[in-house]
Amino acid sequence: MDYATLLQLLDTTIRLATPLLFACLAGLYSERAGIFDIGLEGKMLMAAMASASVAFLTGSVWMGVLAGIGASLILAGIHGLASITFRGNQLISGVALNFVASGITVLVAQRLFGQGGRTPPLEGDARFAPITLPFAEALRDVPILGPLYFEVISGHPFLVYLGFVTVPLTWWVLYRTRFGLRLRAVGENPAAVDTAGISVVGLRFAAVAITGVLCGLAGAYMATALQAGFGREMTAGRGYIALAALIFAKWRPVAALWACLLFGFFQALALRPDVVEGVLHFKVPVTFLDALPYVLTVLVLAGFVGKAIPPRAGGEPYVKER
Amino acid sequence: MAHSGYAIELKGISKAFGPVQANKDISVAVPKGTIHGIIGENGAGKSTLMSILYGFYRADSGEILINGTPTTIPDSQSAIRAGIGMVFQHFKLVQNFTVLENVILGAEEGAMLARSLSKARKVLGDLSREYELDVDPDAVIEDLSVGHQQRVEILKALYRQADILILDEPTGVLTPAEADHLFRILRGLRDQGKTVILITHKLREIMETTDNVSVMRRGTMVGTVKTAETSPEELAELMVGRKVLLEVEKAPPTVGRTVLSVENLSVTDEHGVIRLKGVSFDIKAGEILGIAGVAGNGQSELLEALGGIARATGRVTLNGADLPLSGAGADGRSRRAAGIAHVPEDRQHLGLIMDFAAWENVAFGYHNAPEYQKNALFMDNDALRADTARKMERFDVRPPIPTLPAKSFSGGNQQKIVVAREIERNPDLLLIGQPTRGVDIGAIEFIHKQIVALRDAGKAILLVSVELDEIRSLSDRIAVMFDGRIMGFRDPETTDERDLGLMMAGMTGKGEAA
Numbered sequence: 001m002d003y004a005t006l007l008q009l010l011d012t013t014i015r016l017a018t019p020l021l022f023a024c025l026a027g028l029y030s031e032r033a034g035i036f037d038i039g040l041e042g043k044m045l046m047a048a049m050a051s052a053s054v055a056f057l058t059g060s061v062w063m064g065v066l067a068g069i070g071a072s073l074i075l076a077g078i079h080g081l082a083s084i085t086f087r088g089n090q091l092i093s094g095v096a097l098n099f100v101a102s103g104i105t106v107l108v109a110q111r112l113f114g115q116g117g118r119t120p121p122l123e124g125d126a127r128f129a130p131i132t133l134p135f136a137e138a139l140r141d142v143p144i145l146g147p148l149y150f151e152v153i154s155g156h157p158f159l160v161y162l163g164f165v166t167v168p169l170t171w172w173v174l175y176r177t178r179f180g181l182r183l184r185a186v187g188e189n190p191a192a193v194d195t196a197g198i199s200v201v202g203l204r205f206a207a208v209a210i211t212g213v214l215c216g217l218a219g220a221y222m223a224t225a226l227q228a229g230f231g232r233e234m235t236a237g238r239g240y241i242a243l244a245a246l247i248f249a250k251w252r253p254v255a256a257l258w259a260c261l262l263f264g265f266f267q268a269l270a271l272r273p274d275v276v277e278g279v280l281h282f283k284v285p286v287t288f289l290d291a292l293p294y295v296l297t298v299l300v301l302a303g304f305v306g307k308a309i310p311p312r313a314g315g316e317p318y319v320k321e322r
Numbered sequence: 323m324a325h326s327g328y329a330i331e332l333k334g335i336s337k338a339f340g341p342v343q344a345n346k347d348i349s350v351a352v353p354k355g356t357i358h359g360i361i362g363e364n365g366a367g368k369s370t371l372m373s374i375l376y377g378f379y380r381a382d383s384g385e386i387l388i389n390g391t392p393t394t395i396p397d398s399q400s401a402i403r404a405g406i407g408m409v410f411q412h413f414k415l416v417q418n419f420t421v422l423e424n425v426i427l428g429a430e431e432g433a434m435l436a437r438s439l440s441k442a443r444k445v446l447g448d449l450s451r452e453y454e455l456d457v458d459p460d461a462v463i464e465d466l467s468v469g470h471q472q473r474v475e476i477l478k479a480l481y482r483q484a485d486i487l488i489l490d491e492p493t494g495v496l497t498p499a500e501a502d503h504l505f506r507i508l509r510g511l512r513d514q515g516k517t518v519i520l521i522t523h524k525l526r527e528i529m530e531t532t533d534n535v536s537v538m539r540r541g542t543m544v545g546t547v548k549t550a551e552t553s554p555e556e557l558a559e560l561m562v563g564r565k566v567l568l569e570v571e572k573a574p575p576t577v578g579r580t581v582l583s584v585e586n587l588s589v590t591d592e593h594g595v596i597r598l599k600g601v602s603f604d605i606k607a608g609e610i611l612g613i614a615g616v617a618g619n620g621q622s623e624l625l626e627a628l629g630g631i632a633r634a635t636g637r638v639t640l641n642g643a644d645l646p647l648s649g650a651g652a653d654g655r656s657r658r659a660a661g662i663a664h665v666p667e668d669r670q671h672l673g674l675i676m677d678f679a680a681w682e683n684v685a686f687g688y689h690n691a692p693e694y695q696k697n698a699l700f701m702d703n704d705a706l707r708a709d710t711a712r713k714m715e716r717f718d719v720r721p722p723i724p725t726l727p728a729k730s731f732s733g734g735n736q737q738k739i740v741v742a743r744e745i746e747r748n749p750d751l752l753l754i755g756q757p758t759r760g761v762d763i764g765a766i767e768f769i770h771k772q773i774v775a776l777r778d779a780g781k782a783i784l785l786v787s788v789e790l791d792e793i794r795s796l797s798d799r800i801a802v803m804f805d806g807r808i809m810g811f812r813d814p815e816t817t818d819e820r821d822l823g824l825m826m827a828g829m830t831g832k833g834e835a836a
Contacts, residue, residue, distance in 0.1 A: 178430040178438070185416045185427050192414040195376075196428025196478075197399030312417065320378065 001279055003144075007151040009268050009275060014152065015226060017264025018163045019044065019218045019235075023242035024249070024256045025170050026214030032174070032251060033207030034187035034313040035083055038094030039075060040215055041239025042101030047072040047219025049105035052119040052230035053112055055126040061224050064126065065159075068223070069216030075101065076212030084204045087317030098239075106232050119223075119230040128157035128225040157225040159217060166214070170253040183207055187311035190318040200318050218242075237294065244297040250308045266293040328390065329354045329486050329517035330375070335384035337370055344370040346541045348384070352486075352534075357508055357518040359528040359549070362538030363561055363762035364732040368521045371538070372488050376408045377401040388486075402429075407479020411491040413471050417464040421457050421474050422446070425481050442481065449480050453510045454503070469500035476507065487511060488519040493527060494760070497616055498790070498823075505531045523561075523762055525554040525568075526791075537561055562764045570795045572774045577798075578607030581782035582628075582751050587636035587647075589623040597623040599806035600636070605751070605782040610773065612797025612814075613786045615826055620806035621786045622667055625755050628784070629664040630657040631672075641750060658687055663744035665737075667755030667786065673740040674728040681710035681724035684743050717742040718768060734765030741769055745776055752776055755786040770796060790822060804828045 001009075023040045030037040047068035055064025075097050082093040106117035113119055136154035139146045174180040182203055186193045190200045218238075223230045241263050248262075249255035269276055270289040277283050330352040337345040345367045352358045362368050373379045375386065377395040386393050388404045395401045401408070415424050422442050430438040443459055450456045455473050463471060472492060479487055489508075493501040508518050508531065520532060528535050529549060536546040537560040544560050558566040582605040589598035598620045605611045613621050627634035633648040640660055646652045657664070666672035674683050685694060685706055693709070696702035710724040717738045719731070728736055737757065744752065757773065758766040773796060777783050787793050793800055793814075800812045802825035809825040 176435055178433050178435060181423060181427060181430070181435055185419065185423075188416045188418060189414065191412075192416050192424070192427065195398055195408065195410070195414040197397065197402050198428045 001275055003147070004151075005272075005275055005278075007147055009265075009272060010152045011155075012268035012271060013261060013265045014156065014160060015264075016267040017260045018156075018160045019222050019226065019238055020242050020245060020260040020263055021163045021167070021257065022159075022214050022218035022221065023239055024245045024260050025166055025253065026211040026218065027243055027246045028170065028249075028251055028253060028256060029183070029207045029214070030211040031246065031314055032187045032311055033183050033204050034190060034311055034316070034318070035080070035204055035208055036090045036094070036315045037079060037208075037211055038091055038243065039079055039097040039101075039239070040211075040218075040242055041235055041237065042094075042098035043072040043075045043212065043215035044219040044222065044235045044239050045098075045101045045105050045233070046075055047216040048223040048234055049109055049119070049219075049230045051216075051220035052122060052223035053109065055122055055224050056113075056119055056229070059124070059126050061122075061126055061128055064224050065217070065220040068220035069213050072216035072219060073209065073212035076208050076215070080205050080208040083317065084201055084208070087319065090315050090317075102233065105230070109230060109232075117232045122224060122228045126224070127228055128159060128221075130155045130157055131161070157221075159221040159225050162217065163221070164257070167253050167257045174253065179206075184311075187313055190313050191320075194318070194320060204318075215239075237297075241293055241297050244300040247308050247310075248300045251311065263293050263296065266296060327353055328387070330519075331385075331387040331390075332371070332375075333385040333387070335371065335374060335381045335386070337374060337379060337381050343541050345374070345381070348538075348543045350536050350543055350546060352517060352519060354389075354517055355512060355515045356533040357512050357520060357531055359532035359535035360519060360521045360538065361523060361525070361528055361535055361557060361561060363523060363764060364734055364760070365540075365762075366538040366561070367541040368538055369490060372408070372490060372519070372521060375401065375488065376406060402482050402484070405483065405485040407476075407482060407484025407487045409472065409475040409479065409487065409489045409492060411494060413475050415463045415471060415474060418462060420460050420462055421466075421477075422459045424463060424474055425459075425478050429482050445481055446477060449477060452514070453480075453507055455480075455507060467500075468495045469497070469503065472496070472500075472504065473507070484516075486517045486519065488521070490521045491523070492520070493522065493524065501527070525557055525763070528557065529554055539563055558763055566763060566767055570770045570774060572796075573778070575610075575777065575798045576608050576780075578780055580604050581607050581641060582784070583637075583639045584628075585637040587624070587627055587634055587638060589620075589627050589632050589634045591623070591632075597806055598627065598634070601803075601806075601808050603801060603808065603811075605784060607750075607782055608777055608780045610777050610783040610785055610796055610798045612793040612800045613784065613803055614790060614793045614800055614822055615788070615803035617788050619803045619826075621803055622755070623806075624803075625664070625667065625753050625784075625786055628657075628662065629666070629753055630654045630662075654687060655690075658747070658749075661750035663747055663749035663752050665740050665744050665752070665754040665757060667759070669737055669740050674736060676729040677727055679725050679727055680714065680719075680731070680739055681707045683728050683739060684710040684713060684724075686743070688743070688747065713742040713746055714739070716746075717772070732762070733760035734762045737761050737769065738765060741772060745772055749781065751782045751784065753784050753786075756788065757785070758787075758789065758792060790819060794819075794822075802826055 023044055027037055027040050050071035051064035051068030054067035055061050079093050079097055082088040083090040109119055110117045133154035136150045140150045174184060182193060182198055186200055186203045194200050222234060245256060245259035245263055248259040270292060273284065273286050273289055276289060328351045332348055332350050335345055335348040348371060360368050374381045377397045377400050380396060386395060393404050395404060422439055425446065426438045426442045431441060446459050455477055457470050457473050492504060496504060512518055522528060532549045534546060535549050537544045537557060539561060554568060558568060585602050586600045587598060588596060588600050590596050601624060615621055623632055626632035630653045635647060638645045638647060645660060670676060694701055694706050707724045711722060714722040719735050719738045757769050773783060785796055797814050800814055802809045802822055804826060805828060
């Protein structure tokens, strides 16, 4: 494999890791606050459909992103209502919302556009254009680093950069701010938060809302940047892969970045069977490569990568005792 | 508002949960700068009253005055603002946070943490010097001992500038030395002008620590007395509403043949740590052998090995017959069949299923008993319920309703259900761990009587308890355990607390005497 191919592979890795990263960080806020969210997938799917539809109808990708966030927030609100206000089972609520999203997205897209549940292809301002970072062209001929900067780091749409900036931002929020301290506390021991005179419900809803916004960005990225429009089940289990990455990362933001890049890399490999063949000197069936990220997901979820301790109050509705 | 000498005055506080009147017209005044005990049996309404004071519940009626000013406390934040700090029985700490993080949680200075943390570090330093409350501010809570965790709770309250500190059953989880340290801290706080409210059901703590004591019974305030002018007997009578025997009445033992013989019994836990290191003893018919020791020195493993729950090595015979210690036959069912009954230390985890009804709990372990079977396929639930009702009556379980889930009973009544289930089977050997942990004083008396009655009926009893008083008053012979070994045997008549305490700390007291 030559250097140029490697750079292409890394470039693809970053593009494919971005939606995972948004979804993974989304899950991180929710689960750190003690609300398990298996419905990342559904929120992404809703956001993808809403953003593609609105972007097509208005011709503005920004309106699309807003619509995606809005759609995702609605599902997040329902999940919050079910699991925080009514203390329902968080897994069941998440699974139910995934089913709802799976059905309703196709239904709405079909009703709006009549194209078999897809949106029409997005063009021009209805889609994110790549951003060329400063000096990318100028530095292109610098050995090694120049092509790395031009091919891998530069030339991505805005949301990719936003996603990567969200990682240190999340770290900073979690470990350096009052909100982060309370968020981590409410996921570990809500009774401690409650007796300190802070609203458990308020904190958890705030966390779930952040999850909604980030899943919205994940879905909007899928439909308006990675691809040009919405298609049935286009998230293809990325919400679950993001959950696996979250567990792999042991609910830590920087580790989440590496986990998502790893999963993104496997997805990128699946797109380049020729590269895999070149390295291994035998032909690996494409279907096997396609399955790799999911196989890794299963391995992570089955606990083959070491013990991950989830937030202690995760999944349990808070009931004030005495 | 006129300056009154009272930190807290409650006037006519009432609170009902549905049909249950938890607090009935409670009035009490707590003078500033005193340690005020509130004592009462489980379910007397102490915790409800304190929850009202801390804003967890709102009283249906009545008035709260803090430092002479009428105050409403709709939530915990208001209670904190009014200068009230609460140390709960189950600590409200975030286990994987540092001490500092726990202290500032909810009392941060602004949206960024850095300033709060540095301020808290300084304040904690001052507080720990002033009150013997030394804790490493950077230690993670789960690495701290229970006693230190409790200090963090007190520091939390003081950091929020609490003038009134409420402690709910603070010594339930502490070793005697830790409890003594706690009381020194509380006296120090009082001497600095703080008001301390101590909720407990342990008479000795009240007598040793408090200035005044209020007694609650069944939701009402029975009275407030000066501690110096009362006695444990009077307080016990006020609590229960009748005379209570604080000492166990028992005749000298009539000892028969050896029932249980244990030789070189060892237990290794799942992490490969040897918990029980070659323990040997005998128990004769009509004898109570009490195992004293600080929790975690192998007593639990001893009970579990004998009860067939833990795998062990060594030799154990019951009435001369060998008991298997691992593999087939080393299980609870075989042990019961052999004539061993087991009241486990942790009744809520090993003794009962809290969501199951009392009658279902009474069946556990004995569900194959012929009298509970209707035919080859079905159990006779009616017979089982009737049997449970009989047992509940004989053991004075309140309320005597077999269909209530176990969790609806108070700790004492839960324990009576377990004890009834095991003792009523008339075992040759009773294993009983922490028989009165979390049990109120009236029920303690009752359970102690049952244990003594079983012994007088010629049965062998192995009693494990961390309450030294209980061991000393019940046992015919005392063995002290430390680090998985028996340090020695003592006669309760001739030993004293100091001698036992030394052995509990791993030092062999005055020469061996079996």
